[in-house]
Amino acid sequence: MTIAEVCKRCGVTADTLRYYERVGLIPPVGRTRGGIRDYTETDVNWITFIRCMRSAGLQVSALVRYVALFRKGDASLPARKAILVQQRALLAKRLENLRDVLGRLDAKIANYEERCAVWERKHLRK
Amino acid sequence: MTIAEVCKRCGVTADTLRYYERVGLIPPVGRTRGGIRDYTETDVNWITFIRCMRSAGLQVSALVRYVALFRKGDASLPARKAILVQQRALLAKRLENLRDVLGRLDAKIANYEERCAVWERKHLRK
């Protein structure tokens, strides 16, 4: 699969895909004799996974550590799990906070609803 | 209240407080004759609010717009409400995504739990 096809499928730019590979966010991608990247379905799965985690705010550095461990084989299973568990905890904390802030925002909006209504009545009467 | 006291109360650095004021993330803070910032309780409330929203990822630019409108008085109520509503929608979307990613992460961890156990049995037997 060419980089352009992967871009389309995953909704990322070629620059981003090359960047991901360069910093180790995904394992190295195979090449044709000409040196052109030839993505496999497995590569696409990695990209999808990384995009998913990044979309939730997991740091590149943590994911890089994860991918590096992955490349060392089964002996790294516990270490990889540890990373996931730790990231999960961070994520849960942020989720909790977002929930809380959303609540506050809703309260504030309700308040505005009120005040806007009052303000409009005042101006209609005028 | 001095900037140092506000720092302690709000858990931010003085640099950050000055930065917030400089870019308009909070309304201008009053000064003593000597030119030193003298925060009121209202100022602290603003800082708390901004910190809260920032912690949920609302962009500085959106909050700056909000604060700027606030300073224009009641006529800006509807515009301010519009910003809040829009930001709330974005936040809800991100919340939804975090929830989803958390679920995937949990599934992945459960999978690791399994595979780690297998791996350990293999190594204990050895």
Add this chain to the structure above:
DNA sequence: CTAGCATGTGGAGTGGACTCCAGGTCAAGC
């Protein structure tokens, strides 16, 4: 009144995560 610490300002620097660019290959159609 002076030492010394808290604050002030304007501006430069940082870290994270891309994003863009120049200058050079590769490959498919004519």
Add this chain to the structure above:
DNA sequence: GCTTGACCTGGAGTCCACTCCACATGCTAG
């Protein structure tokens, strides 16, 4: 063989949200 468009690499640039710095001034304790 040649043109043309996709791809390559290494490195520089961008954006965001702070964070740090240097140097100047304010205030308080002795």
